[in-house]
Amino acid sequence: MDDYYMLLKPSPKALHKESKDDFWVLFYENKMMLINKDGKYIIPRLRDLLDLNIQPDHVQCIGEFLGLNCFCGEMDRRVETKNIEYLDLWTLSKGDKQIYTLAMKGNLFLNWLKLNKHCGVCGSPTYIKDSFYERALVCSKCGNTTWPRTSPAIIVAVTKEDRLLLVYNKQFPERKYSVVAGFVEYGETFEECVKREVYEETGIRVKNIRYFGSQPWPFPNSMLIAFTAEYLDGEIKEDGEEIVHAGWFTKDEIKGKYDESISIGTRLIEWFIETH
Template sequence: MFFEPGYSCQEKEDVKAYWLLFQKNKFLVYENNGQFALPDIDPDKLNIKPVRRQYLGRMDGRSCYAAGLSPETVTPEGMSFCDLRRLLALIPDDLFSLVGKAYQILHWDRNHQYCSRCGTQTENKMDERAKLCPSCGFINYPRISPAIIVAITRGREILLARGSRFKIAFYSVLAGFVEPGESFEECLQREVGEEVGLKVKNIQYFGSQPWPFPNSLMVGFTAEYDSGEIKIDKSEILDAGWFTADQLPQIPDTGSIARQLIDSFIQDQG
């Protein structure tokens, strides 16, 4: 799959396009015995009327749109609306990245129909991904919420915690949102201190991952334990502890940067 981002469609309306269709936070897919695929459909021919749409660019040489559907939309035969989180690791990474991008843009579009400065209805800018107020000229860009995520090790052990907001009782590495005026490293030290009462050292960049729930950018790090005893913030953490690679609790499924950090730790242990 080759995708080229764009902001305004230059194709004629009769050229067949790809449509990424959403109903709230669920994505329309073909599903067959646990296998998922992107439907190549024409919404008009199925009598599907999008509530809103955003041009994304070109996928494999064809225009590509994200579109939001009303809750009353009837699911086409042979297809289903699938929760976005469920698709993680069940479809190719490049497709999930595009679907996540589409969802973030639709979420932004839905929440910024009017200017936050003067209340005038906004318009899409044609030369960049932004909303322009035709009255006061204020420009609004898609919101991105950066967050750190960190794997902390102590010798042959890794620190894992069970979050109070996890719907499934699994353990993961620590994470938290960056506050105004903070560097990633400062945010990391603060979050670790607040959540488990520890200090860390030797902070190293690991990688990043867009996280469309709804608009995060996860920036991954590794760090080593420096000092302190675990003292959890009970409003955010239910339990935390040190684990060896051969005695891990239930951890996140594949596909997330949290799992990548844990898998990297396991690999380093040989």
């Protein structure tokens, strides 16, 4: 994965004295507030919040970014000035990688905090644990602790000589064809999940499962773990529920059939095209 993910040093507490230059990843109704400066988006600083009289809610520290503190929070009202814009995550994913990375993290943290305002055991309010190392919410009454959770999902490029297995999922008509993907069940290894998902969706059994890479996927709150695998046996038989068509495609047949996005699924297809 590109090294821009490394530019942010995660920390649940501010690592530096608060400054008017600190970065603020602010959301209003799941859209990030950005300042449009001469056609270029910039992340607001604390001084911008003070100028605009913004008092964010659900505030958390994301960590250190470019040597400064970076916080996230939610706005209780939509501030309208001529150079302020609000962009959703999907739109941001197609733009500046640094801004997208911060937006993704801020969005995940805010959703986590909002979903865990109350303890899942006794229903009492939770508070953010006072720690530099551990991001956690603790119940004010029973002490139950909740950490950020993510839902793992596998995604796999299955090859058969010069062909790639692609599926058409009726839930995502706008995304065209894609490689097989699915959520990991409790108690299942990633490799078992690869075998199960490919078999369930297409009737194909696979071998030589190899790790390819991973990608946080906040649509919503998932982690994609990507693999390559080879055809073992079986005839294509779509599950008929999710998958309405599955087939083997050569690299020439793939062109124009898949969605070119930032998803690691696109990288798997591009890997196949480059290597076959």
